[in-house]
Amino acid sequence: MKTNPLRSVLTHLLLLTGAFISAMPFLWMVTTSLKPAGVLYQAPLLIPTYFEWSNYVEAWKAAPFPRFFLNSAIMTIGITLGQTLFSAMAGYAFARLRFPGRDVLFFLILGTMMIPFPVTLIPSFLIIADLGWLDTYQALIVPRVVSAFAIFLFRQFFLSIPQELEEAALIDGANRVVIFARIILPLSTPVMAASAIFSFLFAWNDFLWPLIVTNSTEMRPIQVGLAFFQGQYGIFWTLLMAATVLATIPAILAFLVAQQRFIEGITSSGLKG
C-alpha cells in the first residue's frame, strides 16, 4: 500500500501535538527550576532562558537528599521485586491451579481495588504500630508487596499462554514449581516489565503511607522530602521544581529501560503480541 504524503503529515502533526501535551509539564518544571524566584510568573514558561543552576545546589542542601534517595531506592526495589514475584505466583495459581473457591477468591482480591486507601489507612497503621515496625524499612515495604492489580495482570497474561506448553513439560516430568520458574516466567517478560513499571512508579511516587509510618528524617523517602519546599505559608517554587526534576530522573530512567524490555519481550517470546 502506498502511503499518502498528506496523510503522513497529518499523522505526524497529531503525534507532535500529543507529544507536546505530554512534554509540557516537564518543560514547565525544568524552566521553572532554572529561573530566579523574581521572574517566576514571567514568560517564557516552557523554554529555559535563565540558567540559575544555584537553585539545584540550594535545593540539594536544603534537606538530606542523598539519604532520601537511598530510602526511596530501598523501598522501591523492595516493593517492585515483591509485587512482581508474589503477584506472578498468585496470578499463576488463579490461572492454572484448580482449587475450591478459586474464582470467588480472585474476585474478592479484585474487589479490594475498589476500597479507597484512606479507609484502610488507620487499620494498617495500627497493625504496623503493634508489630513495632514504625519508622523502619519493613513498614515501608512489607504492607505493599502484594498488589491486586498486578495479580490481575499476571492472571490474564498466563491465561493467554497455550496449555500445550505446560502439558509437554508435565509429560517430561516437570512439577508446578519447575513449570512456573522455567517455562512460564521466561515467557512472561512483557507482563513482568509492565507490572514492574507500575509497581516502580507507584512506590517511587507514594507519599501518604511513608509519611504516616515514618517519624525520623533518616527514614523518609524522596516524595516526603519534597514537602520540605511546600511550606504552610508559601511554596518555594524554583527550589521545589529543582528538587522535583532530580526526583523525577530515576522514574524516567526506569520507564525507558522497562519500555525497551517491554518491546523485546513481545518480539522474543515467540507469542503473537
Next chain:
Amino acid sequence: MRKYTPTFLAVILFSVFSLSLAQKLTFWHYWDGANGQVLQNLIDQYQEENPGITIEAVFVPGSELVSKLQTAIAGRQTPTMAISDLVAMPFLTSSGALVALDDYISESNVDMSDYFAGPLVYGLRDGKRYSLPVSASNLALFWNKAIFAEAGLDPDTPPETWEELVEMAQIIKEKTGKWGYELFTQGGEGTSWQWQVFLWNKGGDVLSGDLSSPAFNSEAGFEALQFWVDLIDEYEVSTVAPWGLFGRGEAAMVMDGSWMTQFFPMQVNFELGSAVFPYPEGGEIATNMGGEQIFIFNTDPETQQAAWNFIEWFSSTPVQVEWDRGTGFIPIKESVANDSTYIAWVKNARPLLLPFVESMPYANPRPPVTKYPQISDTLANYIVEALYGRMSPQEALNTAAQEAAPLLR
C-alpha cells in the same frame, strides 16, 4: 579494689539517677525551611540550658499534619507535644488525647492577659484550656507603588477607608487600565476568610455569640457582599479571575497575609507597600488571623511536666521576640509586640510587617467549631454565586446560612 567500691557505687547510682532524669521529648511541627531552622536553634539553646532534656523536632508537611496526628491518636503513637493550625484545634481538643493546661498555667503564673484575645479563643473545651498560641499571622493591604505612580496617585499614600479604596481604584483603572483591587474569587477558605474581614469591618460576625447558628446573613453581611459585587459590577475595579493578578503587576491592591512580606519581595519586581486594611466610614478596623497552637498529649506526669516546661520557656517574652524576629510571625503577646528590640527589628529589617503587627489587636478569630471547614466552604460557594451575579447577596447568604445551620447542631 575494695576501697574504690563506694566511689564506684556512687558513680553507678549517679548514672542511674541521671538516666531517670534524662528525658526525650518528641515535637511534631510543620515549620519548614528557615522557620524550622529557627525552631531547631531555639531547641538547641533550651537543651543546653536544661541538660538531660532532649527534644526531637519532627517536621511533618502542613497539609498532612492533621491526618498524621489522627492516625497517631488512633494508634496511641502520639508525640509528646505538637503544634497545629488553629483551625484544627476544635477537632484536636475533641479527640480526648490532649492534656488540660489550666493547672500548669496557674502553677507557672502565666500572665494570660498579656496574650492577644483573638488566638485564645482556640483550644478551649468545656471550660478547660488545651493549647496555647505560639505564633500568628494576619491579613492587611498590599499596594503596588509603581501602578500608583503611573496613575498619578501618591505612591506612599494607601487608602484608609473603603471609600478611598474605591476612589483610588477607579483612578487606577481609568489611567492605567489595570485592575484597582484583586478579590479572591475562587471559593474555598481563600474567599471565605478574606470576606470575613469585610463582614467584621461592617460590624457583623460569622456565627452567633454562642456558636450555635450562622450570623453572617445579617445586614452587615449583605452590605459586605454587596461591596464585593459592586467592586466588580458597579465600580468595575475588580474582576473574577484566578488569584495572582497583584503578583504579576496586573492589579494595584490586594489583601494578603503577613507571610507575604517575606515572599512578595522575592517574587515581584515592583516596589510595594503595606497598610492596615481599609474599613468603611463608620465601620471598624478588622483583620482575620491564622497561626499555630501548641499542645501536649496524654502520657505520664513527668513527661507532661517536661513538655510544659519547654512550652513555658518557648512562650516567654524574650524567646518569643527571638522567634518572631527569626520567622516573621506576628507576636501573640502584647509584651512581644511592644518590645523595643522587636519593634526596632521590624522597622529596620521588615518594615512591610509593621501594619500587620499593628493590626493584631483587631484580629478576629474564625469560629472555633469542629465543622468550620465545611461551613466556610458553603459560605464561599455562595459568595462566588453572588459574584457571578447568579444570586443577590441576600439570597446567597441566606441560602448559605440555611445549609450551614445543620452543621452546627
